[in-house]
Amino acid sequence: SAVISQKPSRDICQRGTSLTIQCQVDSQVTMMFWYRQQPGQSLTLIATANQGSEATYESGFVIDKFPISRPNLTFSTLTVSNMSPEDSSIYLCSAELGQGTGELFFGEGSRLTVL
Amino acid sequence: GQQVMQIPQYQHVQEGEDFTTYCNSSTTLSNIQWYKQRPGGHPVFLIQLVKSGEVKKQKRLTFQFGEAKKNSSLHITATQTTDVGTYFCAVQTGANNLFFGTGTRLTVIP
Numbered sequence: 001s002a003v004i005s006q007k008p009s010r011d012i013c014q015r016g017t018s019l020t021i022q023c024q025v026d027s028q029v030t031m032m033f034w035y036r037q038q039p040g041q042s043l044t045l046i047a048t049a050n051q052g053s054e055a056t057y058e059s060g061f062v063i064d065k066f067p068i069s070r071p072n073l074t075f076s077t078l079t080v081s082n083m084s085p086e087d088s089s090i091y092l093c094s095a096e097l098g099q100g101t102g103e104l105f106f107g108e109g110s111r112l113t114v115l
Numbered sequence: 116g117q118q119v120m121q122i123p124q125y126q127h128v129q130e131g132e133d134f135t136t137y138c139n140s141s142t143t144l145s146n147i148q149w150y151k152q153r154p155g156g157h158p159v160f161l162i163q164l165v166k167s168g169e170v171k172k173q174k175r176l177t178f179q180f181g182e183a184k185k186n187s188s189l190h191i192t193a194t195q196t197t198d199v200g201t202y203f204c205a206v207q208t209g210a211n212n213l214f215f216g217t218g219t220r221l222t223v224i225p
Contacts, residue, residue, distance in 0.1 A: 035215075041218075042216065042217050042218045043215040044215075045212055045213070045214060045215075048212060058212075092157060102163055102207060103160040103163065104150075104158075104160060104205075106159075107157065108156075108157055
């Protein structure tokens with residue numbers, strides 16, 4: 001099974017600053033997905049990171065707030081820009097191995113607290 | 116947009132009791148997946164159901180896909196403390212993105 005590594009695992013940030021989360025997959029994958037999970041809530045899809053093209057954002061999420069990079073088939077970053085306390089959440093990177101099962105593997109998550 | 120509701124939101128059971136969570140969609144689904152998230156952990160894939168009326172078993176877990184492919188259930192027989200966590204159903208849209216249900220948080224009392 002794929003291993004997905006995220007960093008940082010957690011961080012405490014000041015209002016107005018930006019933080020970039022890195023996600024590394026140990027095998028090449030076509031699509032990578034970024035989710036947000038607020039405390040006690042379900043997972044909400046932020047965007048799909050496509051290699052070689054711009055990310056596809058879900059309703060309610062915009063590139064200026066959550067810029068995403070996907071430089072190659074094993075790596076992606078998500079930046080949370082101009083943070084406010086409402087951005088305090090766990091951010092999860094995920095990927096499908098491409099075996100046709102649709103199964104998503106997740107990273108351990110990055111827990112951000114914005115003061 | 117896609118609406119996927121799960122009930123109940125929370126469930127507390129005594130160890131050894133059974134547990135069931137239900138997932139309901141507003142639209143007909145091509146397939147449905149189930150994930151488990153332990154406290155402090157990340158979601159882990161359990162199973163995917165594709166066929167109408169499909170029933171799959173994994174040890175004490177039984178998964179069912181409704182005949183109309185709009186609902187699904189996960190049943191755990193004789194719960195154990197290791198079953199604690201939140202169970203999510205998840206559905207794919209036409210764009211192959213996966214949307215998660217609201218989840219059912221299971222607490223097992225020893």
